[in-house]
Amino acid sequence: MPTRSRPVAVATSVVATLLVLAVIAYLAVITGAIPANADAPPGRLETWAAKRSLRATLARETSGLRDPVPANDSTLTRGVHLYGTYCAICHGASDAKPSAVARGLYQHAPQFAKDDVTDDPVAVTYWKITHGIRLTGMPAFDSTLTADERWTIANFLAHQNDLPPTAKAAWLALPSAVQKP
Template identity: 35%
Template sequence: MGKFIWGLIIGVILIPVAAAVYFAGGFAPAAVNDPPFPFERVIAGTALHARIARSAPKRELSSFTTANIVDGADVYRHHCVGCHGLPDMQRNRPEPKMYPDPPKLFTPDGYVTDDPVGVTYWKVKNGIRMTAMPTFQNVLNEQQMWDVAALLASADKLPPDAVQTLKQPLFPPPPPAANGKPAEPSGDATKGNHPASRR
Protein backbone atom coordinates (compact mmCIF):
# COMPACT_ATOMS: atom_id res chain seq x y z
CA MET A 1 0.00 0.00 0.00
CA GLY A 2 2.86 2.36 0.94
CA LYS A 3 4.49 1.76 -2.46
CA PHE A 4 1.20 2.49 -4.17
CA ILE A 5 0.84 5.82 -2.36
CA TRP A 6 4.39 6.78 -3.34
CA GLY A 7 3.73 5.79 -6.91
CA LEU A 8 0.63 7.94 -6.89
CA ILE A 9 2.50 10.93 -5.44
CA ILE A 10 5.28 10.63 -8.03
CA GLY A 11 2.95 9.98 -10.94
CA VAL A 12 0.21 12.46 -10.23
CA ILE A 13 2.11 15.27 -8.54
CA LEU A 14 5.89 15.23 -9.07
CA ILE A 15 6.01 14.46 -12.81
CA PRO A 16 3.50 17.17 -13.81
CA VAL A 17 5.25 19.65 -11.48
CA ALA A 18 8.64 18.81 -13.03
CA ALA A 19 7.15 19.22 -16.52
CA ALA A 20 5.60 22.56 -15.56
CA VAL A 21 8.93 23.81 -14.19
CA TYR A 22 10.70 22.61 -17.35
CA PHE A 23 8.33 24.37 -19.75
CA ALA A 24 7.21 27.45 -17.80
CA GLY A 25 10.64 27.97 -16.22
CA GLY A 26 12.24 28.61 -19.61
CA PHE A 27 14.30 25.40 -19.68
CA ALA A 28 12.69 23.86 -22.77
CA PRO A 29 14.41 24.55 -26.12
CA ALA A 30 12.67 27.31 -28.09
CA ALA A 31 15.49 29.01 -30.03
CA VAL A 32 16.76 27.76 -33.39
CA ASN A 33 20.20 27.02 -31.94
CA ASP A 34 18.93 25.23 -28.80
CA PRO A 35 19.70 21.52 -28.55
CA PRO A 36 16.74 19.26 -29.43
CA PHE A 37 14.18 18.04 -26.91
CA PRO A 38 14.85 14.59 -25.50
CA PHE A 39 13.55 12.16 -28.20
CA GLU A 40 12.33 15.08 -30.33
CA ARG A 41 13.40 13.67 -33.70
CA VAL A 42 12.11 10.20 -32.82
CA ILE A 43 8.71 11.47 -31.74
CA ALA A 44 8.29 13.93 -34.62
CA GLY A 45 9.68 11.45 -37.18
CA THR A 46 7.42 8.61 -36.02
CA ALA A 47 4.30 10.75 -36.19
CA LEU A 48 5.20 12.01 -39.68
CA HIS A 49 6.02 8.56 -41.03
CA ALA A 50 2.86 7.04 -39.62
CA ARG A 51 0.70 9.82 -41.05
CA ILE A 52 2.33 9.61 -44.50
CA ALA A 53 2.25 5.83 -44.62
CA ARG A 54 -1.51 6.05 -44.06
CA SER A 55 -2.28 8.65 -46.73
CA ALA A 56 0.47 9.06 -49.38
CA PRO A 57 -0.71 7.99 -52.85
CA LYS A 58 1.38 5.45 -54.78
CA ARG A 59 2.86 6.10 -58.24
CA GLU A 60 5.87 4.67 -60.07
CA LEU A 61 8.71 7.01 -61.03
CA SER A 62 8.76 5.24 -64.43
CA SER A 63 5.31 6.71 -65.19
CA PHE A 64 6.86 10.20 -65.53
CA THR A 65 8.39 11.47 -68.80
CA THR A 66 11.57 13.55 -69.10
CA ALA A 67 9.29 16.49 -69.97
CA ASN A 68 7.49 16.03 -66.61
CA ILE A 69 10.82 16.13 -64.78
CA VAL A 70 11.91 19.27 -66.67
CA ASP A 71 8.57 20.90 -65.76
CA GLY A 72 9.28 19.86 -62.16
CA ALA A 73 12.63 21.67 -62.39
CA ASP A 74 10.79 24.84 -63.39
CA VAL A 75 8.45 24.51 -60.40
CA TYR A 76 11.44 23.87 -58.15
CA ARG A 77 13.41 26.92 -59.23
CA HIS A 78 10.42 29.18 -58.59
CA HIS A 79 9.26 27.76 -55.27
CA CYS A 80 11.92 25.68 -53.54
CA VAL A 81 15.45 26.94 -54.34
CA GLY A 82 15.57 29.54 -51.56
CA CYS A 83 15.29 26.90 -48.85
CA HIS A 84 16.53 23.69 -50.51
CA GLY A 85 19.31 24.91 -52.84
CA LEU A 86 20.53 23.79 -56.25
CA PRO A 87 22.91 21.10 -57.53
CA ASP A 88 26.59 22.17 -57.12
CA MET A 89 25.54 25.30 -55.31
CA GLN A 90 28.41 26.84 -53.41
CA ARG A 91 27.19 29.20 -50.73
CA ASN A 92 29.86 31.80 -50.16
CA ARG A 93 27.91 33.79 -47.61
CA PRO A 94 26.29 32.80 -44.33
CA GLU A 95 22.66 31.67 -44.66
CA PRO A 96 19.91 32.20 -42.11
CA LYS A 97 19.47 28.96 -40.18
CA MET A 98 16.18 27.21 -39.43
CA TYR A 99 15.29 24.48 -37.01
CA PRO A 100 14.99 21.93 -38.42
CA ASP A 101 17.14 23.13 -41.31
CA PRO A 102 15.82 22.37 -44.84
CA PRO A 103 17.79 19.48 -46.34
CA LYS A 104 19.82 20.30 -49.47
CA LEU A 105 17.78 18.09 -51.82
CA PHE A 106 20.44 17.93 -54.56
CA THR A 107 23.31 16.75 -52.36
CA PRO A 108 23.82 13.10 -51.34
CA ASP A 109 23.12 14.10 -47.71
CA GLY A 110 19.74 15.55 -48.61
CA TYR A 111 18.60 13.26 -51.47
CA VAL A 112 15.05 11.90 -51.17
CA THR A 113 15.71 9.51 -54.07
CA ASP A 114 15.01 6.48 -51.83
CA ASP A 115 11.55 7.75 -50.91
CA PRO A 116 8.58 6.72 -53.06
CA VAL A 117 7.47 9.60 -55.34
CA GLY A 118 4.09 9.60 -53.59
CA VAL A 119 5.73 10.34 -50.24
CA THR A 120 7.56 13.39 -51.60
CA TYR A 121 4.35 14.49 -53.36
CA TRP A 122 2.57 14.21 -49.99
CA LYS A 123 5.18 16.43 -48.30
CA VAL A 124 4.92 19.08 -51.04
CA LYS A 125 1.13 19.01 -50.93
CA ASN A 126 0.68 18.96 -47.14
CA GLY A 127 3.84 20.53 -45.79
CA ILE A 128 5.45 19.41 -42.52
CA ARG A 129 3.86 20.84 -39.42
CA MET A 130 5.97 22.84 -36.95
CA THR A 131 8.77 23.23 -39.51
CA ALA A 132 9.39 25.80 -42.23
CA MET A 133 8.21 23.31 -44.91
CA PRO A 134 5.07 24.95 -46.35
CA THR A 135 2.02 23.28 -47.89
CA PHE A 136 1.84 24.05 -51.60
CA GLN A 137 -1.68 22.82 -52.33
CA ASN A 138 -3.04 26.36 -52.70
CA VAL A 139 -0.10 27.39 -54.94
CA LEU A 140 0.65 24.47 -57.27
CA ASN A 141 -1.72 22.24 -59.22
CA GLU A 142 -1.71 18.42 -58.94
CA GLN A 143 0.49 17.99 -62.03
CA GLN A 144 3.08 20.50 -60.74
CA MET A 145 3.27 18.79 -57.33
CA TRP A 146 3.79 15.38 -58.94
CA ASP A 147 6.36 16.78 -61.40
CA VAL A 148 8.47 18.38 -58.69
CA ALA A 149 8.27 15.15 -56.66
CA ALA A 150 9.47 13.20 -59.73
CA LEU A 151 12.34 15.69 -60.13
CA LEU A 152 13.47 15.11 -56.55
CA ALA A 153 13.14 11.35 -56.90
CA SER A 154 15.59 11.66 -59.84
CA ALA A 155 17.99 14.05 -58.06
CA ASP A 156 20.94 11.62 -58.37
CA LYS A 157 20.41 11.08 -62.14
CA LEU A 158 18.95 14.32 -63.50
CA PRO A 159 18.24 14.60 -67.23
CA PRO A 160 20.53 17.32 -68.71
CA ASP A 161 17.51 19.45 -69.68
CA ALA A 162 16.38 19.50 -66.05
CA VAL A 163 19.85 20.68 -64.95
CA GLN A 164 19.68 23.45 -67.59
CA THR A 165 16.26 24.53 -66.35
CA LEU A 166 17.41 24.61 -62.72
CA LYS A 167 20.33 26.83 -63.69
CA GLN A 168 18.26 29.48 -65.44
CA PRO A 169 18.27 32.77 -63.53
CA LEU A 170 14.93 33.63 -61.96
CA PHE A 171 15.10 37.27 -63.02
CA PRO A 172 16.84 37.37 -66.40
CA PRO A 173 18.36 40.73 -67.40
CA PRO A 174 16.07 42.83 -69.63
CA PRO A 175 16.59 42.24 -73.36
CA PRO A 176 18.81 44.84 -75.11
CA ALA A 177 16.97 47.74 -76.78
CA ALA A 178 17.11 48.20 -80.55
CA ASN A 179 20.18 50.50 -80.29
CA GLY A 180 22.15 47.72 -78.54
CA LYS A 181 22.17 49.41 -75.10
CA PRO A 182 20.39 47.71 -72.19
CA ALA A 183 16.71 48.70 -72.10
CA GLU A 184 15.78 51.52 -69.72
CA PRO A 185 13.53 50.43 -66.88
CA SER A 186 9.94 51.32 -67.78
CA GLY A 187 7.93 53.92 -65.86
CA ASP A 188 8.35 57.64 -65.35
CA ALA A 189 11.88 58.10 -64.02
CA THR A 190 11.22 61.72 -63.04
CA LYS A 191 8.76 60.63 -60.35
CA GLY A 192 9.02 58.33 -57.36
CA ASN A 193 12.09 56.63 -56.05
CA HIS A 194 13.99 55.73 -59.18
CA PRO A 195 17.73 56.51 -58.75
CA ALA A 196 17.58 58.78 -61.83
CA SER A 197 15.14 61.08 -59.99
CA ARG A 198 17.47 61.52 -57.02
CA ARG A 199 20.39 63.12 -58.86
Protein backbone atom coordinates (compact mmCIF):
# COMPACT_ATOMS: atom_id res chain seq x y z
CA MET A 1 0.00 0.00 0.00
CA PRO A 2 1.48 3.44 -0.88
CA THR A 3 2.30 5.33 2.31
CA ARG A 4 0.20 8.36 1.33
CA SER A 5 -3.08 6.44 1.44
CA ARG A 6 -2.36 4.81 4.80
CA PRO A 7 -3.80 7.59 7.00
CA VAL A 8 -6.85 7.66 4.74
CA ALA A 9 -7.35 3.91 5.19
CA VAL A 10 -7.00 4.21 8.96
CA ALA A 11 -9.46 7.12 9.08
CA THR A 12 -11.93 5.20 6.91
CA SER A 13 -11.85 2.14 9.17
CA VAL A 14 -12.21 4.30 12.31
CA VAL A 15 -15.27 6.02 10.82
CA ALA A 16 -16.70 2.67 9.67
CA THR A 17 -16.23 1.18 13.17
CA LEU A 18 -17.90 4.18 14.79
CA LEU A 19 -20.81 3.92 12.35
CA VAL A 20 -21.27 0.22 13.12
CA LEU A 21 -21.22 0.97 16.88
CA ALA A 22 -23.75 3.79 16.41
CA VAL A 23 -26.04 1.47 14.43
CA ILE A 24 -25.73 -1.25 17.11
CA ALA A 25 -26.56 1.29 19.86
CA TYR A 26 -29.51 2.59 17.84
CA LEU A 27 -30.84 -0.93 17.24
CA ALA A 28 -30.38 -1.77 20.95
CA VAL A 29 -32.55 1.24 21.83
CA ILE A 30 -35.32 0.79 19.27
CA THR A 31 -35.66 -2.96 19.78
CA GLY A 32 -35.83 -2.62 23.60
CA ALA A 33 -32.61 -4.63 24.09
CA ILE A 34 -31.60 -1.92 26.58
CA PRO A 35 -34.00 -2.64 29.44
CA ALA A 36 -36.54 0.03 30.37
CA ASN A 37 -37.94 -1.68 33.50
CA ALA A 38 -37.35 -0.44 37.04
CA ASP A 39 -37.61 -3.77 38.86
CA ALA A 40 -34.04 -4.94 38.20
CA PRO A 41 -30.72 -3.90 39.72
CA PRO A 42 -28.84 -1.27 37.66
CA GLY A 43 -25.89 -2.56 35.60
CA ARG A 44 -22.31 -1.96 36.75
CA LEU A 45 -21.38 0.24 33.80
CA GLU A 46 -24.49 2.35 34.30
CA THR A 47 -23.80 2.75 38.04
CA TRP A 48 -20.14 3.61 37.44
CA ALA A 49 -20.94 6.21 34.76
CA ALA A 50 -23.72 7.81 36.82
CA LYS A 51 -21.56 8.04 39.97
CA ARG A 52 -18.47 9.42 38.20
CA SER A 53 -20.49 11.98 36.33
CA LEU A 54 -22.34 13.10 39.49
CA ARG A 55 -19.06 13.44 41.41
CA ALA A 56 -17.51 15.58 38.67
CA THR A 57 -20.62 17.77 38.42
CA LEU A 58 -20.74 18.27 42.20
CA ALA A 59 -17.05 19.22 42.33
CA ARG A 60 -17.60 21.82 39.61
CA GLU A 61 -20.89 23.30 40.80
CA THR A 62 -20.80 23.34 44.61
CA SER A 63 -17.49 25.08 45.33
CA GLY A 64 -18.99 28.59 45.38
CA LEU A 65 -22.16 27.72 47.33
CA ARG A 66 -22.51 29.22 50.81
CA ASP A 67 -25.25 28.21 53.28
CA PRO A 68 -27.20 31.36 54.25
CA VAL A 69 -29.45 29.63 56.85
CA PRO A 70 -28.22 29.40 60.46
CA ALA A 71 -28.57 25.95 62.02
CA ASN A 72 -30.44 26.34 65.31
CA ASP A 73 -33.28 24.53 67.09
CA SER A 74 -35.95 26.54 65.30
CA THR A 75 -34.55 26.24 61.72
CA LEU A 76 -33.69 22.57 62.21
CA THR A 77 -37.23 21.86 63.45
CA ARG A 78 -38.54 23.56 60.33
CA GLY A 79 -36.17 21.38 58.30
CA VAL A 80 -37.64 18.24 59.87
CA HIS A 81 -41.19 19.32 58.95
CA LEU A 82 -40.22 20.18 55.37
CA TYR A 83 -38.42 16.85 55.11
CA GLY A 84 -41.54 15.07 56.39
CA THR A 85 -43.64 16.70 53.69
CA TYR A 86 -41.34 16.37 50.69
CA CYS A 87 -38.77 13.64 51.33
CA ALA A 88 -39.92 11.03 53.85
CA ILE A 89 -42.04 9.17 51.27
CA CYS A 90 -38.76 8.06 49.64
CA HIS A 91 -36.11 8.55 52.36
CA GLY A 92 -38.11 7.41 55.36
CA ALA A 93 -38.71 8.64 58.89
CA SER A 94 -36.67 7.85 62.02
CA ASP A 95 -37.80 4.19 61.99
CA ALA A 96 -35.85 3.75 58.69
CA LYS A 97 -38.64 1.62 57.25
CA PRO A 98 -38.92 2.13 53.46
CA SER A 99 -42.31 2.98 51.98
CA ALA A 100 -43.77 1.08 49.03
CA VAL A 101 -42.62 3.97 46.80
CA ALA A 102 -39.05 3.72 48.11
CA ARG A 103 -38.97 -0.04 47.65
CA GLY A 104 -40.14 0.21 44.04
CA LEU A 105 -37.54 2.73 42.92
CA TYR A 106 -34.92 1.54 40.42
CA GLN A 107 -32.06 3.25 42.25
CA HIS A 108 -32.87 2.64 45.89
CA ALA A 109 -33.48 5.77 47.90
CA PRO A 110 -31.27 5.66 51.01
CA GLN A 111 -33.25 5.58 54.27
CA PHE A 112 -31.53 8.46 56.04
CA ALA A 113 -32.24 7.16 59.56
CA LYS A 114 -29.67 4.42 58.87
CA ASP A 115 -27.71 5.66 55.82
CA ASP A 116 -27.36 9.35 56.61
CA VAL A 117 -25.54 12.07 54.68
CA THR A 118 -24.10 13.87 57.73
CA ASP A 119 -20.58 13.49 56.28
CA ASP A 120 -21.50 15.30 53.05
CA PRO A 121 -20.94 19.06 52.82
CA VAL A 122 -24.27 20.92 53.20
CA ALA A 123 -23.73 22.48 49.75
CA VAL A 124 -23.61 19.01 48.16
CA THR A 125 -26.93 18.02 49.74
CA TYR A 126 -28.39 21.42 48.77
CA TRP A 127 -27.27 20.84 45.15
CA LYS A 128 -28.90 17.38 45.07
CA ILE A 129 -32.16 18.74 46.48
CA THR A 130 -32.10 21.62 44.02
CA HIS A 131 -31.19 19.77 40.83
CA GLY A 132 -32.16 16.17 41.58
CA ILE A 133 -30.13 13.20 40.36
CA ARG A 134 -30.55 12.28 36.73
CA LEU A 135 -31.72 8.75 35.85
CA THR A 136 -32.85 8.08 39.43
CA GLY A 137 -36.10 8.83 41.24
CA MET A 138 -34.48 11.79 43.03
CA PRO A 139 -36.53 14.84 41.97
CA ALA A 140 -35.27 18.39 41.42
CA PHE A 141 -36.93 20.82 43.83
CA ASP A 142 -35.65 24.07 42.33
CA SER A 143 -39.06 25.08 41.00
CA THR A 144 -41.13 23.77 43.92
CA LEU A 145 -39.20 24.80 47.05
CA THR A 146 -37.52 28.15 47.76
CA ALA A 147 -33.74 28.29 48.14
CA ASP A 148 -34.31 29.02 51.85
CA GLU A 149 -36.41 25.86 52.23
CA ARG A 150 -33.81 23.77 50.37
CA TRP A 151 -30.96 25.01 52.60
CA THR A 152 -33.14 24.43 55.66
CA ILE A 153 -33.70 20.78 54.71
CA ALA A 154 -30.02 20.34 53.81
CA ASN A 155 -29.07 21.69 57.25
CA PHE A 156 -31.40 19.22 58.96
CA LEU A 157 -29.79 16.31 57.05
CA ALA A 158 -26.30 17.55 57.98
CA HIS A 159 -27.24 17.74 61.68
CA GLN A 160 -29.45 14.66 61.77
CA ASN A 161 -27.29 12.96 64.42
CA ASP A 162 -26.80 15.96 66.70
CA LEU A 163 -30.18 17.67 66.71
CA PRO A 164 -31.11 20.07 69.49
CA PRO A 165 -34.11 19.04 71.68
CA THR A 166 -37.14 20.44 69.79
CA ALA A 167 -35.83 19.36 66.39
CA LYS A 168 -34.96 15.92 67.74
CA ALA A 169 -38.44 15.48 69.19
CA ALA A 170 -39.97 16.52 65.84
CA TRP A 171 -37.75 14.02 63.99
CA LEU A 172 -38.69 11.17 66.34
CA ALA A 173 -42.38 12.12 66.04
CA LEU A 174 -42.41 12.11 62.23
CA PRO A 175 -44.92 9.47 61.09
CA SER A 176 -43.44 6.31 59.55
CA ALA A 177 -43.29 6.36 55.74
CA VAL A 178 -44.74 2.85 55.63
CA GLN A 179 -48.31 3.21 54.42
CA LYS A 180 -50.99 1.69 56.59
CA PRO A 181 -54.10 0.29 54.88
